[in-house]
Amino acid sequence: MGGLVLRNVSKRFGPVGVIDDLSLEVGEGEFAVFLGPSGCGKSTLLRMVAGLETLSAGEIHLGRRRIDALAPGERGVAMVFQHYALYPHMTVRQNMGFGLRNVGMPATEVEAKIAQAAALLEIGDLLDRRPAQLSGGQRQRVAIGRAIVKQPEAFLFDEPLSNLDAALRARTRVELARLHQQVPSTMVFVTHDQMEAMTLATRIVVMNAGRIEQVGTPIEVYRRPATRFVAGFIGTPAMNFLPVAAVEAEGARATAVLADGMRVPTAIPATRLPAGPLTLGVRAEHVVAGQGSPAVVEVVEHLGERTLIHARLQDGSALVYAEPGDSALRAGDAATLQADGSAVHLFDGAGRAYHAGLNP
Amino acid sequence: MHGRRTLGDHLVLAAVVLLAAIWVAPIAWIVGLSFKPNDELMRSTGHLLSPPFTLKNYADILGASSVFAWMLNSAVVAVGQTVLTLAVASAAGYGFARTSFPGKPVLFALTLAAFAVPEQAIIVPLHTLFAEADLHNTYAALILPRLAFPFGVLLMTQYFKAIPAEIEEAALLDNASRFKVFWRIALPLSLPAQATLGIYTFLHAWNDYFWPLVSATKPEMYTLTVGLASMQTNFAQTEGIGFLMAQAVFAGLPVLVLYLFFQRHIVTAVAGGAAK
Amino acid sequence: MSGAADVLAPGAAARPVAAASAAGVGRPSLLNLLFVLPYVMLMLGLVAVPVGFGLWLSFQDYDMLGGWNGSVGLANYVNLLSDRIFQGAVRNTLLFVAMTVPAFVGLGLFLALALNDGLRRSAVLRSVFFGSSVLSVTVVTLIWRLVYMPERGLLGTVLGAFGLPEVNLVADERLALLSVVIVTLWWIIGLPMTLFLAALQQIPREIYEAAALDNAGRARTLWSITLPSLKRTILLVAVIEAILQFQIFGQVLLITGGGPNNASRPVVQFIYEAGFRDWQLGFAAAASQVLFLLMLLAALGQLWLGRRQDRG
Numbered sequence: 001m002g003g004l005v006l007r008n009v010s011k012r013f014g015p016v017g018v019i020d021d022l023s024l025e026v027g028e029g030e031f032a033v034f035l036g037p038s039g040c041g042k043s044t045l046l047r048m049v050a051g052l053e054t055l056s057a058g059e060i061h062l063g064r065r066r067i068d069a070l071a072p073g074e075r076g077v078a079m080v081f082q083h084y085a086l087y088p089h090m091t092v093r094q095n096m097g098f099g100l101r102n103v104g105m106p107a108t109e110v111e112a113k114i115a116q117a118a119a120l121l122e123i124g125d126l127l128d129r130r131p132a133q134l135s136g137g138q139r140q141r142v143a144i145g146r147a148i149v150k151q152p153e154a155f156l157f158d159e160p161l162s163n164l165d166a167a168l169r170a171r172t173r174v175e176l177a178r179l180h181q182q183v184p185s186t187m188v189f190v191t192h193d194q195m196e197a198m199t200l201a202t203r204i205v206v207m208n209a210g211r212i213e214q215v216g217t218p219i220e221v222y223r224r225p226a227t228r229f230v231a232g233f234i235g236t237p238a239m240n241f242l243p244v245a246a247v248e249a250e251g252a253r254a255t256a257v258l259a260d261g262m263r264v265p266t267a268i269p270a271t272r273l274p275a276g277p278l279t280l281g282v283r284a285e286h287v288v289a290g291q292g293s294p295a296v297v298e299v300v301e302h303l304g305e306r307t308l309i310h311a312r313l314q315d316g317s318a319l320v321y322a323e324p325g326d327s328a329l330r331a332g333d334a335a336t337l338q339a340d341g342s343a344v345h346l347f348d349g350a351g352r353a354y355h356a357g358l359n360p
Numbered sequence: 361m362h363g364r365r366t367l368g369d370h371l372v373l374a375a376v377v378l379l380a381a382i383w384v385a386p387i388a389w390i391v392g393l394s395f396k397p398n399d400e401l402m403r404s405t406g407h408l409l410s411p412p413f414t415l416k417n418y419a420d421i422l423g424a425s426s427v428f429a430w431m432l433n434s435a436v437v438a439v440g441q442t443v444l445t446l447a448v449a450s451a452a453g454y455g456f457a458r459t460s461f462p463g464k465p466v467l468f469a470l471t472l473a474a475f476a477v478p479e480q481a482i483i484v485p486l487h488t489l490f491a492e493a494d495l496h497n498t499y500a501a502l503i504l505p506r507l508a509f510p511f512g513v514l515l516m517t518q519y520f521k522a523i524p525a526e527i528e529e530a531a532l533l534d535n536a537s538r539f540k541v542f543w544r545i546a547l548p549l550s551l552p553a554q555a556t557l558g559i560y561t562f563l564h565a566w567n568d569y570f571w572p573l574v575s576a577t578k579p580e581m582y583t584l585t586v587g588l589a590s591m592q593t594n595f596a597q598t599e600g601i602g603f604l605m606a607q608a609v610f611a612g613l614p615v616l617v618l619y620l621f622f623q624r625h626i627v628t629a630v631a632g633g634a635a636k
Numbered sequence: 637m638s639g640a641a642d643v644l645a646p647g648a649a650a651r652p653v654a655a656a657s658a659a660g661v662g663r664p665s666l667l668n669l670l671f672v673l674p675y676v677m678l679m680l681g682l683v684a685v686p687v688g689f690g691l692w693l694s695f696q697d698y699d700m701l702g703g704w705n706g707s708v709g710l711a712n713y714v715n716l717l718s719d720r721i722f723q724g725a726v727r728n729t730l731l732f733v734a735m736t737v738p739a740f741v742g743l744g745l746f747l748a749l750a751l752n753d754g755l756r757r758s759a760v761l762r763s764v765f766f767g768s769s770v771l772s773v774t775v776v777t778l779i780w781r782l783v784y785m786p787e788r789g790l791l792g793t794v795l796g797a798f799g800l801p802e803v804n805l806v807a808d809e810r811l812a813l814l815s816v817v818i819v820t821l822w823w824i825i826g827l828p829m830t831l832f833l834a835a836l837q838q839i840p841r842e843i844y845e846a847a848a849l850d851n852a853g854r855a856r857t858l859w860s861i862t863l864p865s866l867k868r869t870i871l872l873v874a875v876i877e878a879i880l881q882f883q884i885f886g887q888v889l890l891i892t893g894g895g896p897n898n899a900s901r902p903v904v905q906f907i908y909e910a911g912f913r914d915w916q917l918g919f920a921a922a923a924s925q926v927l928f929l930l931m932l933l934a935a936l937g938q939l940w941l942g943r944r945q946d947r948g
Contacts, residue, residue, distance in 0.1 A: 052529050054663060072662075073535030085526035089548045098544075099534030146530075366854075376750045380764045383822065386779045387768075389790045393782065405788040448675045455671025460664035467676055474683040480883055480904050481928040482686035484911040484920045485693055489686065491700075508682040513675055528661045538662060542671070567772035569886045570904075574912050588774040592781065592890050601782070608778040612771050619770045627766060627830055 002063025003028040004049065004154055004186055009058030011044055011210075018044050020210045022058075026188060026203070031180050034190045035197040036207035037233070042190045045207070046156050049188065050079050062186075063153050073102070078147035079156040083163060084139045086131040086146070093127040096146045117148045120182065137168050148183060157189040161196060173199055194234050198222070206230045228351040231281050237308055237320045240287070242339075244278040244346070256280050256346065258339075260315040262293040265341045267356030274348050281345040281353075284308060287321035292338025295319065297329050311335055394418070394606040401601040417606035427607050429580065430587035431614075437502045437572075437583060438565035444507055445561045446554055453516025454542050458528065475510040479570060487574050497581045502572055506565060512557050519553035520546060559622060560629040566615060584611050693921035700915030712922035722923065724898050725906040726930070728813060732902060733881045733934070735817045740877045741870060743821065744828025749862070751829075752836045762833070766826030773823075773886035780819045781891060812892045812900040819887050824880075828873045835869035836862070871942040875935050882931045903927045 004026040011019040018041045026032040034042035047053040049060060051072035060068040067075045078099075087095050093114055100110045118124040121141045131139055140160065147155055157176075161169045177200055180187055191197055197204050198218045206213040206221060206229075214226035225231035231239045246257040247270065254270035256278070257263055264280060295311040298318075307327040311319050319337060329335065346354040392408035393401060394417050400407075421427055455461070456468055486505055487496075495501040523546060531541045547554075572583045582590065588611055591604065619626055694712055697705040716722050747765055751758040768776070783790040784806050792802040805815035839862065847857050885904035888894060894901030903923065911920030 050529075050533060052532070052661075072529070072532040077533070079530070079533050081526045081530060083524060083526055085524065085530040087527060087531070087545060098531070098536070102535040102540070146534075150534075368854075372750050376747065376761060379747070380761050383764050383768060386783050386790060386822070390779050390782055401788070405790075406793060448678065452672040452675035455668060458661050459668035459671060461666060461668040461672075462664075463669070464672075467672060470684065471679065474679050477683055477687060478879070478883060478928065478931060480885075480907060481924050482683065482690050484907065484917055484924055485686040485689035486682065487912070488693070488700075488917060489689065504678075505682050508675070508678040510679065510683070525661050532662055538665075538668070541661070563770060567770075569773050570908075574908075585772045585774045588772075588778060589886075589890055592774070592778060601788075604778065605782065608775050612775040615770045615772075616767065619767055623763060623766075626770065627826075630769070630827060630830070 002153055002186070003030070004032075004188065005059075005061040006045075006049075007059040007061070009045070009048065009060065010056045011041070011048060011053065012056045018210050019048070022210070022212055024205060024212060024215065026186060028186055029184045031187045031189065031200055031202045032205060033197040033201035033203070034188065034205045034207055035194060035201075035233075036192065036213075038192055040207045041210040042192075042205075042207045043158055046079075046158055046188060046190045049075075049154075050077055050156050051075050073099070076153040077156055078150045078152035078154075079158065080140075080143045080147050080160045082159045084131070084143040084160075086139060086142055088131050091128050091130055092123065092134075092142050092145075095131070095142060096149050099146070099150050113149045113151075114145075117145045120148065120179075121145050136164055137172065140164065140172060144179070152185065154186040154188060155183075157187065159191055160189075161191070161193070169196075176200060194236070198234075206233065208233075224353075224355050225281075225345065226353055228279065228281065228347040228353065231345060231347070231353060235283055237284050237322075239281045239283050239345075240319050240321075241347075242280045242282070242313075242317050242319070244280050247273060247278060254346070255341075256344070258293075258313075258315075259317065260293050260313045262313070262338065264339045264344060266344055266346065267342050268346055268354050273346065273354060276349050278349075279347045280339065281347060282339040282343065284320045284322040286340040286343040287319065288338045288340055289321065289323065289335055292336050295335050295337050297331055297333045297335055299331060300327065300329055302326060309335070311337060313337070390605045391609055393602055394609050396602050398600045398602045405601075414602075417600075417602045418610070420603055421606060421610055425603075425607060426579065426582070426587055427584070427610055430582050430584045431611070433499075433502075433576075433581060434566055434584040436499055437568075438562050440499065441503045441506050441565040442558050442562045444503065445509055445512055446558055448507055449509060449512035449516045449557060450547060450550065450554065451542075452513045453518075454520050454546055456513065456517045457520035458525070458546070459538070471510045471513055474508070475514060483570060483574065486571075490575065496575050497578045501575045502581075502583065505571060506561075506568070509561070512561065515557055516550065516553060519550055523549050555625055556629045559625050563615065563618075563626070563630075690921045690924060693918050694925050695922075696918045698918040698921075700917055708918070712919050713926075715919065716922050716926065721898055721901065722903075722906055725901050725903045726926075728898075728900055729882060729884065729902045729904075729930075732813060732817065732884050733878055735813070736820055736881045737874055737877045739817070739821055740825065740828045741873055743825055744873060745832050745866070745870070747825065747829045748832030748836055749858070752833055762829070765829055768822060769824045769826035771823070774890065776819065776823045777887055777890035780822070784815060784891070806892055807896060809896050809899040812896060816884070816887050816891055816900060819891060820881070820884070823887070828877065831869060831873050831876075832866065835866050839865045867945075871938065875938045878934050878938060879931055882927065882934065903930075 004024075006022060006024045009019055009022045010017070022045070034045060036042045044053055048055055048068075049062075051067070051070065055068050058068070059066055062076060065076070067077075087098065090098065096114045096117065097110045100113060101107075105113075114127070115124070118127060121144060123138065123141050123145060126134060126138060126142070131142070134142065140163075143160070161172055164172060173196060176189075180200075189196070189200060201218055203215060204218055204221045205215050208229050214221055214230045216224075216226075221230060222234055225234065225239075228241070232241070243259050244256045245259045248255045248257065249270035250265060252269055252271070253266060254268050254273055255263055255265040258280065293313055295313050297309055297311050299310040301308040301310070306325065307323045307329075309321055309323065309327065309329055311321065313319055321337060323329075342356065348354070389408070393405065395413045395415070396405075396408065397412055397414050397416065400412070456464065456471075490496055490501050490505075495504075527549070528541050528545055531545045536544065567585060568583070569585045569589070572586045573589070576582055576586055579587070579590070588607065591607070695707055695709060697708045697711070699705070747762075751762050751765075771779075784804075786792065786802070786804055786807075791805075795802055803811070805811045805818075843861055843865075844857065847861050852860065883904055884902045885908065888900055888902055889905055889908070892900045894905050904927065907920050907923045907927065910916050910923060
């Protein structure tokens, strides 16, 4: 077993760059999640690790071996595909044994490994069925079982939950987390679903347009997004972004003055901020009602444990905020809103984030 | 459809049934003829349903007809052509659909162009080439030209493309070699297309006429179609109408039986490619 | 059958397959060429080379018996165009196409509309109409020569039963071609019928349900929903049948022999006789090129008409 290292990896399809000079280390036994919108290159990156796509430049190492020139089967990785990719004409048993027999493993040993994986995944009574006779969730388990029997150095998951219905997806997510405890291999998981990323990952790699935006634990990525992209991509509802009209220094700290005149005294050191236009980012739960700028309620979403209120400030910018429990507000009501300065972020024109406290 | 039956419905049904009778009548007629004594048919064909009946025409096939030898030739050619076409077209279809190699776009474009060339456009030069190679009147000459079958390759290419690439990628990750992916994964999954192409090729080979007519000129190399055609040239003088019809029934029977058993597949095979 | 099958092989009409995409599974490798190599060699040797050789032949004085006597430029083509029998063959072929194509479209469409339901009766009838197309041309012509046989034939017998005089289609200069048209329809009506049936199955049920909610009657539904949905298929069938019927050969050779008085000789029979009876290879090759050109023009013309109608 070993960690996965990507060094200066690039991928171009003709003149189109998909991955641009990307470097990353995933530690041994980590559960890394590549998270990003579709087309950001996360699946391509995973397929490059698997050997299903060639590299235009760079190196990939797994454990102590450099693997980027090896055939897919020689890399010591196993992959769980988005549509499972089970062999339709083989039974579950044959599906799981195919890779083992291809490397010449004796039949008794193959059987033992299949039995072991089947017990772990509770699919022992499905072994003689064909994929067409299985439910979606069962196929998912077989696909995982086919990966487990190979005892790979790294597991690769390519959006494996996206084909399941909502209830099954939630359950499988928990099972995957449990699996990672039982099979402590390195795991790389690709998804566009932030919920999957937040719940499964030991580290999230947020990608956008072929680049890594941020690498960090789920809480880091949520609390201290490195860029405006990460801030907007992670969290539901999405972070509010409000244009900053002016920045004033009050002591060492910066106070942001918004377009509608709202003053937000932040905990961000004023000296660190660049010149040029800034944007203020604040999550719904960090907007305080009952003080500050006047606003008009436009839509009220009752979610049960909390209520999301979509409001509009006087300068026309939209703002979503949350109230715990139910709310009596209705569309058209007036409200006054204030961003909690201790929890806001500032972003410069290039999207770079500035937080309070220890900032790079 | 819903609603009550109208007069129009009944008229349409009557027309279709009448047409069906026209389609069946000629076949029923010659089957009837084949069971009648030849000397009676010389005088009249008007009493098909009344005795005397005879099986002599069929018995004569066993002794006095070349139909058996021709049928054997047809079988060798049709089976050989089918097996070889499936092998050649499957491999090529897979190559075009799923692998990359230098020159692929050019070769694929050539295949599309070859698809548009009708048999009549090349039969004269093809015949000359085989004559120069002294290959006429052999099974090889009857089979070879039909193996260059762009339609089969395009059909298989389309089919292999429809198989999810993920499944083959999973096999690559399972340490299967390129050929093993083709042989153990793609080929078994293409069985429906193999059936379509196989049935199509077999029927085409069995019923082929123009090329065998110009290539197989020795009676012992005749296929069934050419052999039956050779008997029709002195049709006017024939004294054995019943015998002739017995041979026609005997020749037509294998494909009709095949049709009854594999009707759905055959209809798909014949129409499927064009409909796509 | 061999006729019906030919449709699919040289059918420039069938929708062209999308060009193979560059991306495949796995890495590019010269070894992958091995998959297509057998086919490529067969195609080059048995299609590409003959096409080139045929073109070359058409400009040569090449006789199977007299051998090669050098290039003659366009002489073969000039002789061809002034050849009475060839002119007749082109006319016969065009007439044959003009008669069969509308008949295949009309009858095929009628049968498909009448038999497109789940009834067992319809399934049996569909089998009947398709069944004859699995027979080879020689079996079909054996059957129909017996039908057309003077005095003792089925046609004469049936006409006699109704008290009508006998018509000898095959021996009549004006009717010989028609006799072959009838045989051809009988033989391979199954293909157009099946293509239309497949297209009818493709029309979404919801459209008919919407039409029913819009109070459309049966005739109106047929005219405003079904037929417009079949436009593409009608064009496809017309093009396929045109290409197919341009190649008319076996039925004529075996039923009328091209007669009487050349009244039913088609171009392919002309090629056959020039190339394989008279052994004038250059001349026959030139005739082949003309036929190929005619087919191409007919197919393109129909496609162009279809496209113009689409716009109009």
